[in-house]
Amino acid sequence: MSEQDLEICPASAGLADCPGFRVAGVSCDVRNKGDNRLDLALFVTEPEAAAAAVFTKHALPAAPIQLGRDSLAEHPFLRAVVINSGNANACTGADGLEDALRMRGVVTKELGLPHESLVLVSSTGRIGERLPMERLTKGIAEGASRLTSDSTEGERAADAILTSDTRRKVATIRFRCQGKTLTLAGMAKGAGMIEPNMATMLAFLATDAAVDPAFLKTALREAVQDSFNAITVDGDQSTNDTVLLMANGHSGVFLETDRDRSLFTQALRMLCQDLAEKIVGDGEKITKVVEILVEQAHSKAEAEKAARAIGNSLLVKSSWYGNDPNWGRVADAVGYSAAAVAEDTLEIYYDTVPAFLQGKPCWENREQWRKIVAEPRFTLRVVLGQGDSSYRLLASDLTEGYVNFNKSE
C-alpha cells in the first residue's frame, strides 16, 4: 500500500466527521454548579453499527461498564451512545445500575429505537455519587433535538466528555479502499488516572467501513495495546475506562481481503496512537512528554516492566520536571523493575546521546543531556542487552501543580 492510502486530517470534528453519524453536545449541569459547562454528549448512527469495546479491568467497574459489557457481549451492535461527564456512577451499587438502565431507556425512547440494547451508556467524573437523573433526562431530550453532522456540534460533543482535560481530543483519518475514501474518526478524554489498562479515559471511535464484529474486536484490542495501554501520567487506573469502536458500513465498502483489513488495522492504530499522545500530552499539570523506549529486553513483558518502572517513578518524573537528566534514578528504576539487566550491558541514551555505556557514565555529554531534558518532548532509550524484545511507553513528568491540583476535589 502506498502513503496516499492513509491520511491524518489536519482538522477534525471527531465523530461528526464520520458519514452516517449525527452528534450533539449539551449542558445539563451534572455537577450542580449552575454553570453552562457542556457535560452530555449524544450520538446516533444510521445504519446500525457493528461495535467492539475494551473496558476497564477494574475490580469495581462503574455501573455503565457493567451494563455495556453485558449488552455488547450479547448483541455487538449499536445505534446510539450517551456519555456524561462530572459523575462516574461508580461505587453506587444497585441504585447506580438502575440509573444507568434508566438513562439508556430515556435515550431509546427519545430516539424511537426498537431495543434498549442498541444504546451504550458511558459516564466519567466523581466516584460514589448518584446521577442527577432529572437533569440528565432533560439533557438527553435536548441532545436528541440537536443531532447533526455539523463540525461545530462535533466539537461540542468532544468538549462535553472532558473532565480535568484542558484541550479537546479529536482525530480523523481518511483511507482509500476499493476505490472509495473511507473515514475513521474519534474523540477521547484523559487527564488524570492515566495508566495501563486505560485508566480514566474514554475514547469513542467510528468508521463508515463495513466490518464484521469479530474482526472489529481483534483489531481494536491490538490497537489499544500499542496506544491507550502504553501511556502513563500517574499510574492510576479507573472504574470507568472505555474504548468503543463502531463500524456502520455507511460507505458500502466491506473489509474482506487481507489488504483491506491490514490497511484498516494500520489506520486504526494511527488513530489510537494520535489520541493516546493527545491524552498524555494533556495530563494534569504536566510540562513534558517523554517517550521511553526499552530495548534488548529478555521478553516483551520485562521490557514493559522496565518502561513502567521508569515512567511511574516519582523520583524520575520529578527530575524531568526539573530539567535534570539524572540517569542514576533511571538506572535505579530499571534495577528494581524485575527486568533482567546487568551493569555492564546497560545503556541509557537521551535522544541519541549516550549517558551510560558499558558500566560507565558518559559525564562528558552532560551538557547535551541537560539541553535535551529541558525540551517539552524527548526520547529516553534504555538498552538492557539481554535479548531482543522492546516496549514503547509515553510518560509525563510529575509537577508540583499535579499535587496541588489533586489535593482536594
Place this chain on the structure above:
Amino acid sequence: MSEQDLEICPASAGLADCPGFRVAGVSCDVRNKGDNRLDLALFVTEPEAAAAAVFTKHALPAAPIQLGRDSLAEHPFLRAVVINSGNANACTGADGLEDALRMRGVVTKELGLPHESLVLVSSTGRIGERLPMERLTKGIAEGASRLTSDSTEGERAADAILTSDTRRKVATIRFRCQGKTLTLAGMAKGAGMIEPNMATMLAFLATDAAVDPAFLKTALREAVQDSFNAITVDGDQSTNDTVLLMANGHSGVFLETDRDRSLFTQALRMLCQDLAEKIVGDGEKITKVVEILVEQAHSKAEAEKAARAIGNSLLVKSSWYGNDPNWGRVADAVGYSAAAVAEDTLEIYYDTVPAFLQGKPCWENREQWRKIVAEPRFTLRVVLGQGDSSYRLLASDLTEGYVNFNKSE
C-alpha cells in the same frame, strides 16, 4: 513473659548504647562541598559479633552490597562497619568494587584486625560517581582515633549516615533474660526512595546477647518483613539498602531456649518497627503518616497488593496532603490492585468511622472523616470481605514539597 521483660528506652544513642560497641562519627567532605557535615560513621565491636543482613533485591546492587553479601555468606562474623553518606558507590562498575575493597582494607589496617572479611562497608547517596578515596581514608583514620561508647559520639555516628533525612533515627530496647538486662540498639536512615524491599534505607542494629548466626538470620528476616518492608513514601527502591544485625555476646547470655528466642524476636520486631516508623515519618517533605490496614483479603499477598496500591496512588497521596478524605480514590486503588473485592462487601473506615459500607457511601459521617484526615497520623481501614488475611502498611502523603525537592539534585 511479662511487660517488664521488654522496655523501649525513652532516649537512645544508637549503637553506643550496646555494650561492647564503640562508635565514631566524623566529617570527611564526601560531597566535596567544603562543609563540616558529618558523613562517615565507624563502629567496632568486641568481642566479634555474629552478623546477619538483609540486602536490597535490586538488579544493579551497589559495589558495597556486592562485597558485603559475598563476605557475610562466607563468614557471618564482623568486628567493624564503616558507612559513608553522600555517595552510593552504585553504577560504578569494577572501579567501584575496587574502591569498596580499598575502603575495607583501610579500616582493617587502622583497627589492626586479622581479616578484611571482619569489616562491612556501606554507602548511601548519589549514584554513578566515584568515591573520594583520599578524603575517606583520612576520615577513617580520624574515626578510628575517636572510637568510644559515649552517647555524644553515638549521636554523631547516627547523624553521619543521614542524607535528605531531617532527623536522627535511633532506638534502644532493654530486655530481661536469664536474670540479666540485655540491649538491642540501632540507628537508621531513610527519607526518599522508600518502599518494599527497603529502598534507600540503611539500618544497623546491635545486641549484646549471644545468638547463633542461623537464628539471627531468621529473626532478622521476619522482623524486616513487618517493619522496613511495610512502609512506603514514594514506591522507589534503591541500589544500596541494607539492614545489618550484629550480636556480640558481650553479656555472656546465650539465647537457647524457646522463651529467650521468642523474647528476642519480639524485641527485635519492636526495634525494627520503631525505626521504620521514624523513617516513614521523616519521608521527604511529607506532612502525614497513614497506617493502612487491609483486612479480610483472600490471601496475605492480595492484602499487601491492595495496601500498596492505596499507599502508592498519587491521587490518594495527594488527597491526604490536602486533608481530603476522598474514599472514592481509595476504592479506585483497591479495584485496580488485583486483589479480589466486591462492591457490596467492601468497607472503608477512617480510624473507626465508616466511609463506605455495604455498597454505599456513608455521607452522614463526612465531617468526621474530614477531621480525621486533617490529623498528622490516622488509620485507613479497608475491609475486603473475601477471606481472613490482612496486611499493615505505613504510608506518607505526597506533597508539592516532595516534587520541588526532587526536581533536581
